[in-house]
């Protein structure tokens with residue numbers, strides 16, 4: 001038997017309970033992983049609140065990002081052995097190239113069971129060995145937030161759109177995706193402009209290497225400030241996690257041929273795009289849905305050599321306090337919220 005948090009109501013009341021259930025059985029192509037740490041994403045909370053857009057079965061074990069140790073391997077498993085430390089690739093079927101239209105049907109933390117339990121079953125093909133110098137807690141932060149930032153800046157449009165050291169990136173907010181984007185950009189020597197609502201966070205961002213930070217509450221027209229800071233040239237890349245009217249504002253402060261990565265819609269999922277601005281600036285709009293596995297593998301390889309930075313963890317919670325961890329996620333954090341298992 002094992003302890004597992006399971007969602008019993010998707011109604012915004014943190015409707016998960018810790019249950020005692022049987023340890024799941026693996027098939028020949030899977031591994032049984034003893035979970036050591038998980039990290040939370042906005043998606044995990046939206047699923048529990050019933051606002052995700054896709055409905056899931058009651059009894060789902062939540063949380064998409066997991067790190068743990070393999071305890072059992074199926075007969076056909078060749079690449080991993082008992083005792084290996086692994087992280088999961090969130091979209092378990094998307095290995096490389098173009099995404100199929102149904103990748104979201106094979107994602108961990110819904111509809112596939114996630115990591116908020118003593119054990120998780122992973123397909124062999126969705127396991128990766130994380131950087132050796134990271135703790136389990138740090139490894140657990142990688143699958144969604146870090147991969148999203150990496151794929152956007154390094155892979156999505158091919159070599160043409162890959163971030164270069166002489167370019168500038170606009171990064172909205174200070175959540176998981178945004179801080180990874182700052183670290184990746186800073187590591188290669190690119191300039192960064194961050195948006196935050198909080199003066200204390202501003203100081204922390206500058207210490208992390210942000211070139212400029214704009215308070216979007218006190219500078220309501222932040223896009224004008226971005227233009228001033230770039231001598232009216234605009235930025236080459238924008239990580240847009242806010243959505244709604246931010247898309248037009250991101251276009252307005254982009255360089256010609258700039259790249260805008262549409263990642264989230266914290267504000268609003270509908271947007272009316274000003275085509276005049278988008279066309280004349282020759283803007284590239286990229287819809288982002290995390291990443292294929294080969295991008296994750298490339299990031300791990302680089303994190304083990306060139307890209308020397310550590311994930312920013314706001315707080316680590318005990319397994320028993322998982323609801324408190326979700327409540328913290330709702331209040332907002334600086335970087336990732338992690339839950340560790342003993």
Ligand SMILES: NC(=O)c1ccc[n+]([C@@H]2O[C@H](COP(=O)([O-])OP(=O)(O)OC[C@H]3O[C@@H](n4cnc5c(N)ncnc54)[C@H](OP(=O)(O)O)[C@@H]3O)[C@@H](O)[C@H]2O)c1
Nearest residue numbers: 042148173174175176177196197241263264265288289290
């Ligand atoms: N498409 C994908 O593949 C993908 C992957 C991961 C995440 N996402 C989405 O991306 C979004 C961010 O995810 P996350 O995990 O990084 O989020 P998070 O940890 O919840 O962080 C959200 C941050 O956004 C900032 N923010 C909120 N409203 C803002 C506004 N009006 N202007 C500027 N910044 C604002 C806040 O920063 P301050 O507190 O500093 O003001 C807040 O801390 C979510 O919508 C999530 O669903 C999408």
